[in-house]
Ligand SMILES: Nc1ncnc2c1ncn2[C@@H]1O[C@H](COP(=O)(O)OP(=O)(O)OP(=O)(O)O)[C@@H](O)[C@H]1O
């Protein structure tokens with residue numbers, strides 16, 4: 001069977017790959033959006049924190065024999081705790097200055113983290129065993145089992161986070177403080193602590209994405225910096241600070257990338273940036289962003 | 293009101309926005325159960341005084357004691373938890389929260405708060421519009437919401453910054469009744485108000501603020517002589 005002159009199997013295959021990539025875009029841009037919303041910080045360490053999640057998973061397996069499912073819980077917590085220490089130790093002092101300082105600081109932290117990991121484990125990638133080998137027959141195509149699960153994990157986590165932010169009391173504090181943190185603090189909410197926890201949560205999501213990525217891609221020091229530039233484009237397209245926008249744009253752009261690979265492979269690595277430019281010209285606050 | 297019986301005492305308060313020195317030695321006292329207003333021209337420093345009491349001015353000095361405890365070094369959330377609630381000049385309603393969420397946002401910080409039911413009975417419009425985004429309310433409704441949400445926290449001391457600003461006379465009258473009733477159920481209130489006629493209906497005392505300090509104090513009983521002086525200060 002063919003669709004627009006393309007074998008259907010190739011089309012489905014690329015769409016599936018696109019969805020897998022989109023799953024990571026969504027998890028990463030979601031964390032960035034939450035952090036940006038409250039801290040007004042463009043967290044350039046996000047890619048390194050994703051990489052750290054993958055390495056912690058690898059270390060848990062290699063040194064402690066803790067497998068993928070254990071790592072899925074432990075590694076994000078480790079990354080979150082390191083993130084909170086970064087927030088307490090450095091980032092909080094930059095709250096009242098121009099956001100460029102936070103961007104530069106986290107960029108520096110990213111370089112240091114990458115360097116430290118490369119120093120210990122080398123620049124070349126290391127494999128992480130696939131915890132769920134085999135594939136499933138979806139009727140129209142066969143899909144590797146693990147990739148299906150990766151998409152499902154991302155979807156479930158994004159949905160849970162969205163519900164937590166839109167439907168719970170803690171989420172209401174977060175939304176309100178993203179608009180006017182002083183006001184919420186004047187009600188008696190400990191905003192410095194909320195900021196620390198929010199940063200920890202956002203980078204914990206990056207760590208989680210790193211764990212999920214480990215079996216799909218190689219675990220390597222540069223795995224985050226390769227990805228994060230695309231993710232920043234996703235965030236701009238979705239709308240800085242928009243929770244739903246970051247998730248929808250993440251999956252959507254993953255799919256668009258997959259489609260481009262089928263129809264015009266040469267543009268597949270640039271199509272997202274092309275869309276970003278169009279968005280910046282015609283809708284600068286992003287697809288789902290509020291103008292503020 | 294003397295300093296030693298006051299619920300809130302502000303002494304020689306200075307505050308800055310960056311390098312700009314805005315409060316130059318504010319001193320005022322509010323006794324338990326009193327309603328006290330700050331009057332003064334635009335830019336006199338009334339709102340800044342409230343922000344400083346709430347701990348929202350990063351750079352401030354002097355002394356602010358609430359129930360005999362010094363608060364000048366405390367962060368805003370610690371000050372709020374002592375029992376002070378703040379309704380800011382531009383109401384501070386959150387657009388990403390609906391009316392009900394706005395109403396229930398402030399955590400309960402004091403013993404014996406007004407129940408949600410009671411607050412909603414005072415402001416029936418907020419029940420009708422509970423699913424609207426907070427900032428889709430009219431100005432008057434937003435002001436009601438901004439006051440309502442701090443009543444159910446158990447705070448006993450309210451800072452109300454120009455609640456009548458920009459509102460229609462009928463709404464102003466309703467607000468006056470509400471504030472008078474708050475007083476009778478035991479709230480202590482420091483109120484910023486340009487509308488002296490409005491405030492004189494229920495206030496015990498008025499402070500006149502000029503250039504970041506108190507320049508005069510007028511008791512409610514002193515109204516006849518006082519209103520001449522106030523007219524002079526406010527230039528109205
Ligand atoms: N965010 C700010 N940054 C710098 N200066 C400020 C800021 N807010 C207020 N000011 C200045 O501080 C002074 C006092 O302002 P404040 O808002 O306390 O006055 P106000 O008495 O409340 O006036 P109004 O009746 O207009 O509300 C003014 O000169 C004002 O220009």
Ligand SMILES: [Mg+2]
Nearest residue numbers: 338339340381
């Ligand atoms: Mg003011």
